[in-house]
Amino acid sequence: MSKHAERKRPRTRQAFSIFELIDSLATALDVINPAVDAHHKVVCYIAATIAEELGLPRQDYNDLFVAAYLHDIGSLPLAERLRILEFEMKSPLLHAELGYNLLTRFPHISEAPALVRFHHVPWNHGGGNTFRGMPVPRLSHLIHLADRIAVLFDRNKPVFSQVAGIHESIDSFANLLFDPDFVAAFRKVSSREVFWLDLSFGSLDRVLRRMCHLPHVVVNLDDLLAISKFFALVVDCRSRFTATHSGGIAACAAELGRLAGMSRNECKMLKVAGYLHDIGKLSVPNTILEKPGGLTPEEWHVMRAHTYHTRNILGKITGLEEITAWAAEHHETLDGGGYPLHLAGEEISLGSRIVAVSDIFTALSEDRPYRKGFDKEETRENFEKRVTEGKLSPEIVDLLFDNYDVLDGVRRQAQHEEQVKLADFWQAARSGYLTDLEDAAPDRAALAR
Ligand SMILES: [Fe+2]
Ligand SMILES: [Fe+2]
Ligand SMILES: [Fe+2]
Structure with missing residues (x-):
C-alpha cells in the first residue's frame, strides 16, 4: 500500500501566494x-x-x-x-x-x-x-x-x-x-x-x-493546517448539522494515513485535505443541506456538484495540487461510478481513497436531521456493501475496522474540539457590541452531541 505513498514525496515547506489564498476564498464566496x-x-x-x-x-x-x-x-x-x-x-x-x-x-x-x-x-x-x-x-x-x-x-x-x-x-x-x-x-x-x-x-x-x-509567504505544513482550519470554519459555521464534519474527517484521515504507513508530513497533508474537502459545499443551499427527507433529482445534482466546486476553489492555489486532488476526489469510487470525474481503480490515489473512507465513516457516525448516527455494526454493514460493490478500497476499510475504537475515539475527540471552536467563534462574535447576533448563531444545544 505504501507504494502509493512513496511515489511522490511532499514538500514540507512551500511558498504560497497570499493573493491565491484570498482569491480562492473569494471564489468560494461567489459560488454561494x-x-x-x-x-x-x-x-x-x-x-x-x-x-x-x-x-x-x-x-x-x-x-x-x-x-x-x-x-x-x-x-x-x-x-x-x-x-x-x-x-x-x-x-x-x-x-x-x-x-x-x-x-x-x-x-x-x-x-x-x-x-x-x-x-x-x-x-x-x-x-x-x-x-x-x-x-x-x-x-x-x-x-x-x-x-x-x-x-x-x-x-x-x-x-x-x-x-x-x-x-x-x-x-x-x-x-x-x-x-x-x-x-x-x-x-x-x-x-x-x-x-x-x-x-x-x-x-x-x-x-x-x-x-x-x-507578498508570497513561506508556510510550513502547520501554517497550512491553520489556514485549512479557517476554510473549514467558513464552511462549518453555516450549517448546524455538519458543523463539526470537516474536523472529524481531517482527524480520521490523518490516523488512517498513519496506519497505512504514510509519513508524518503526508498525514498532515491528509488532515489539510480533510478540512478542505467540502469547501465546495458553499455552493449548496442550506435548504438542501438540511433537508430532512430525501432529495429530488434536481437537488441531488446541486449537492453532487460540490466536489467540482472544491476543485475549482482550491485549484486557484499553486502548490496545493496534491492536497486538492485528495480533497476533491472523495466521491470518486474504484468502480468508476463516482463523481464528477468517474475516476476508476489506480487513477484514485491512496490519499483520495483514505479521504473517501474517512468521509463516509464520519458521515455515518454523525446524527443527521433524519436519522441517528450509526453504531459499529451498522457502519460495518454499510462499508461491507460498498466494498462488495467494488466502490471502496478493501485494504483501507480493513484498516478502519481493525482499529475501529482508536479511529472512533480520534473522530469523537476532533469533533468535540470543533464544537468548542465554533462555540468560541459565536461567543467572540456575540461579545462584541452587537446584540442581534443571538438571532444568527446556530442553536448551541443542537451542536452538542
Ligand atoms: Fe459588499
Ligand atoms: Fe458589506
Ligand atoms: Fe462530500
Missing part, C-alpha cells in the same frame, strides 16, 4: 450565489484603483486589498436568511462584525480584519473616525465607498450612460456617508475611461493579479 457577479472582485478593483490614485503606502495598500477582496465574508453565516446583497442594507453591522471575527482567525493578513469590521460605518462629517468608542481605520471608509459604487454600477448595462448617475448619487452622500477625500480621489479615477472599461470588459482576475502587490 453567482448572481452576486464577482462583487468582491469589483469592490477590490475600485478600492485599489482609488488607493493607487491616493498613493497609499504599500502596507496600507496591501491591507486594503485583502480587506476589500473579502469584505463581505461575514455574510456567509447569514446567506440563507437574507437574499443576496440584502445583508448589505438589512444587517450592515452584523455581517461586518462576523466577517471581522472570521478573519482574525486567518493567518498572515495583519490589519485587514479591522478594516472589514467597520466597512459600513458612515463618515458622518468626520464622526465616523470612531464607532461606539472604537477607533475606525480610515481605510474602512474607502471600502465603504467602493462597495457603494460597486452596487450602483451594473456591468450588464451600457457603461458610460451610468457614470453621471453614479457621480450624482455618491456626491449627494459625500460627507454624510463617505469621506470627501476619498470621493474626490474617486472623481479623478472616474475621469479616466479605462477605469470604467476595465470594470465592464476587463478580466477582473487578470487586472487584480496585476494590481496585487501582496
Whole structure:
C-alpha cells in the first residue's frame, strides 16, 4: 500500500501566494450565489484603483486589498436568511462584525480584519473616525465607498450612460456617508475611461493579479493546517448539522494515513485535505443541506456538484495540487461510478481513497436531521456493501475496522474540539457590541452531541 505513498514525496515547506489564498476564498464566496457577479472582485478593483490614485503606502495598500477582496465574508453565516446583497442594507453591522471575527482567525493578513469590521460605518462629517468608542481605520471608509459604487454600477448595462448617475448619487452622500477625500480621489479615477472599461470588459482576475502587490509567504505544513482550519470554519459555521464534519474527517484521515504507513508530513497533508474537502459545499443551499427527507433529482445534482466546486476553489492555489486532488476526489469510487470525474481503480490515489473512507465513516457516525448516527455494526454493514460493490478500497476499510475504537475515539475527540471552536467563534462574535447576533448563531444545544 505504501507504494502509493512513496511515489511522490511532499514538500514540507512551500511558498504560497497570499493573493491565491484570498482569491480562492473569494471564489468560494461567489459560488454561494453567482448572481452576486464577482462583487468582491469589483469592490477590490475600485478600492485599489482609488488607493493607487491616493498613493497609499504599500502596507496600507496591501491591507486594503485583502480587506476589500473579502469584505463581505461575514455574510456567509447569514446567506440563507437574507437574499443576496440584502445583508448589505438589512444587517450592515452584523455581517461586518462576523466577517471581522472570521478573519482574525486567518493567518498572515495583519490589519485587514479591522478594516472589514467597520466597512459600513458612515463618515458622518468626520464622526465616523470612531464607532461606539472604537477607533475606525480610515481605510474602512474607502471600502465603504467602493462597495457603494460597486452596487450602483451594473456591468450588464451600457457603461458610460451610468457614470453621471453614479457621480450624482455618491456626491449627494459625500460627507454624510463617505469621506470627501476619498470621493474626490474617486472623481479623478472616474475621469479616466479605462477605469470604467476595465470594470465592464476587463478580466477582473487578470487586472487584480496585476494590481496585487501582496507578498508570497513561506508556510510550513502547520501554517497550512491553520489556514485549512479557517476554510473549514467558513464552511462549518453555516450549517448546524455538519458543523463539526470537516474536523472529524481531517482527524480520521490523518490516523488512517498513519496506519497505512504514510509519513508524518503526508498525514498532515491528509488532515489539510480533510478540512478542505467540502469547501465546495458553499455552493449548496442550506435548504438542501438540511433537508430532512430525501432529495429530488434536481437537488441531488446541486449537492453532487460540490466536489467540482472544491476543485475549482482550491485549484486557484499553486502548490496545493496534491492536497486538492485528495480533497476533491472523495466521491470518486474504484468502480468508476463516482463523481464528477468517474475516476476508476489506480487513477484514485491512496490519499483520495483514505479521504473517501474517512468521509463516509464520519458521515455515518454523525446524527443527521433524519436519522441517528450509526453504531459499529451498522457502519460495518454499510462499508461491507460498498466494498462488495467494488466502490471502496478493501485494504483501507480493513484498516478502519481493525482499529475501529482508536479511529472512533480520534473522530469523537476532533469533533468535540470543533464544537468548542465554533462555540468560541459565536461567543467572540456575540461579545462584541452587537446584540442581534443571538438571532444568527446556530442553536448551541443542537451542536452538542
Ligand atoms: Fe458589506
Ligand atoms: Fe459588499
Ligand atoms: Fe462530500
